[in-house]
Amino acid sequence: MAESSEVKVLGAWPSPFVMRARIALNIKQVNYAFLEENLGEKSELLLKSNPVHKKVPVLIHGDKPICESLIIVQYIDDVWSSAPSILPSDPYDRAIARFWAAYLDEKWYPSMKGIATAQGEEAKKAVVDQVVEGFVMLEEAFVKCSKGKPFFGGDQIGYLDIAFGCFLGWIRVTEKFNGIKLIDQAKTPQLLKWADRFCQHPAVNGVMPETEKLAEFAKILMAKMRAANPPN
Amino acid sequence: MAGESVKLLGFWCSPYALRVKWALKLKGIEYEYVEEDLVNKSPQLLQYNPAYKKIPVLVHHGKPVVESLVILEYIDDTWKQNPILPEDPYERAVARFWAKFADDKCVPAMMGAFTKQGEEKEKAVKEAQENLKILESGLGEKSFFGGDKIGFVDIAVGWIGVWVRLTEEVAEVNLVDAKTMPLLNAWFERFPELPTIKECIPPWDKLLEHNRNFHKRLTAGST
Numbered sequence: 001m002a003e004s005s006e007v008k009v010l011g012a013w014p015s016p017f018v019m020r021a022r023i024a025l026n027i028k029q030v031n032y033a034f035l036e037e038n039l040g041e042k043s044e045l046l047l048k049s050n051p052v053h054k055k056v057p058v059l060i061h062g063d064k065p066i067c068e069s070l071i072i073v074q075y076i077d078d079v080w081s082s083a084p085s086i087l088p089s090d091p092y093d094r095a096i097a098r099f100w101a102a103y104l105d106e107k108w109y110p111s112m113k114g115i116a117t118a119q120g121e122e123a124k125k126a127v128v129d130q131v132v133e134g135f136v137m138l139e140e141a142f143v144k145c146s147k148g149k150p151f152f153g154g155d156q157i158g159y160l161d162i163a164f165g166c167f168l169g170w171i172r173v174t175e176k177f178n179g180i181k182l183i184d185q186a187k188t189p190q191l192l193k194w195a196d197r198f199c200q201h202p203a204v205n206g207v208m209p210e211t212e213k214l215a216e217f218a219k220i221l222m223a224k225m226r227a228a229n230p231p232n
Numbered sequence: 233m234a235g236e237s238v239k240l241l242g243f244w245c246s247p248y249a250l251r252v253k254w255a256l257k258l259k260g261i262e263y264e265y266v267e268e269d270l271v272n273k274s275p276q277l278l279q280y281n282p283a284y285k286k287i288p289v290l291v292h293h294g295k296p297v298v299e300s301l302v303i304l305e306y307i308d309d310t311w312k313q314n315p316i317l318p319e320d321p322y323e324r325a326v327a328r329f330w331a332k333f334a335d336d337k338c339v340p341a342m343m344g345a346f347t348k349q350g351e352e353k354e355k356a357v358k359e360a361q362e363n364l365k366i367l368e369s370g371l372g373e374k375s376f377f378g379g380d381k382i383g384f385v386d387i388a389v390g391w392i393g394v395w396v397r398l399t400e401e402v403a404e405v406n407l408v409d410a411k412t413m414p415l416l417n418a419w420f421e422r423f424p425e426l427p428t429i430k431e432c433i434p435p436w437d438k439l440l441e442h443n444r445n446f447h448k449r450l451t452a453g454s455t
Contacts, residue, residue: 064322092295092306099297099302102299103283111421
């Protein structure tokens with residue numbers, strides 16, 4: 001398929017998963033149309049492009065839909081294969097990046113979501129501890145992957161930077177709402193610095209929502225959830 | 233790159249280790265197999281996979297790779313003969329999509345049909361059937377997910393064909409048959425008959441016995 005075919009991203013501004021697709025396209029300097037979905041009322045295009053999951057993000061390249069954020073990022077790297085590369089070139093480094101990205105989505109993200117839904121202080125503390133434990137492992141991973149450079153990907157933002165960094169807005173909102181520090185100087189000093197660098201990167205700063213705006217959105221979302229599922 | 237140290241830490245009836253065995257076999261890669269005792273995990277396993285403490289672990293030149301789908305991609309990246317993933321970027325994305333769908337949606341429901349009872353079991357069976365039907369749409373009329381020959385999805389998902397039959401037998405449910413899912417059913421029969429694939433699958437009787445015992449232990453607590 002011609003690289004120059006039209007590119008669209010179906011998404012929603014608060015979604016970290018949608019952000020992954022947009023950051024990857026920005027890194028490759030690919031022009032795309034961003035179609036904001038109203039997740040309360042999904043568009044025909046979304047339902048047609050992602051009939052299996054009916055979720056964002058969807059990348060539509062020409063007439064072909066690609067679903068699942070990490071799959072989209074890899075697709076972008078495959079199609080727009082000129083530098084900068086998103087995935088590392090060495091197969092072992094790739095495996096490490098893929099491992100941590102999968103860990104983030106399968107193990108870490110569910111516990112992160114669990115902070116908002118935990119019932120009672122003790123339960124909340126247990127989940128927070130789990131999340132922080134994950135960050136400590138990621139701090140170690142950062143040291144190994146970055147090899148002294150600014151990002152997991154080295155000099156440039158790479159696959160794992162994107163996979164992890166997209167959550168920073170929500171991490172900051174969670175810290176704010178709960179009066180805690182999840183990424184902090186004591187346990188995860190490298191990640192703390194990396195987080196700032198990531199958010200300021202030109203491929204990121206246009207698509208990372210401001211913490212305040214995200215916090216407002218989160219309040220509305222939580223109110224809706226509470227209304228739909230009142231306790232006992 | 234031939235003849236260098238490749239080790240696989242596995243468990244004889246783990247479908248996730250089976251995926252890796254298939255990939256290594258298809259590429260003609262020689263390796264040392266280490267059977268892990270999952271009740272008493274070896275220091276080696278804990279050292280190689282501290283995050284999950286699970287098999288399979290592929291160790292190449294002393295460096296561990298964990299998580300079976302990550303291992304499959306690593307194998308394909310490292311040994312270029314008999315490619316597992318398609319070359320075309322869109323086809324690759326589609327292959328990755330179906331492998332993830334099977335793991336995220338089909339497998340948990342299938343496990344639920346095996347481990348649960350009563351109403352929960354019925355719900356799990358229905359969910360498994362629905363998701364397997366969706367999986368079938370990814371196969372379509374092709375002989376294999378990879379087309380005329382097997383590819384990434386076949387290797388990643390092929391074990392489900394065997395485990396569906398085990399679940400049906402042990403948990404006494406019906407998940408996939410020629411009437412409801414003719415295409416998937418045919419692939420369930422076609423794939424394990426391929427010689428390279430068949431060689432790696434543990435004997436049916438052994439698998440059945442192991443799973444029956446497991447099922448008994450799970451359901452023993454309730455009357």
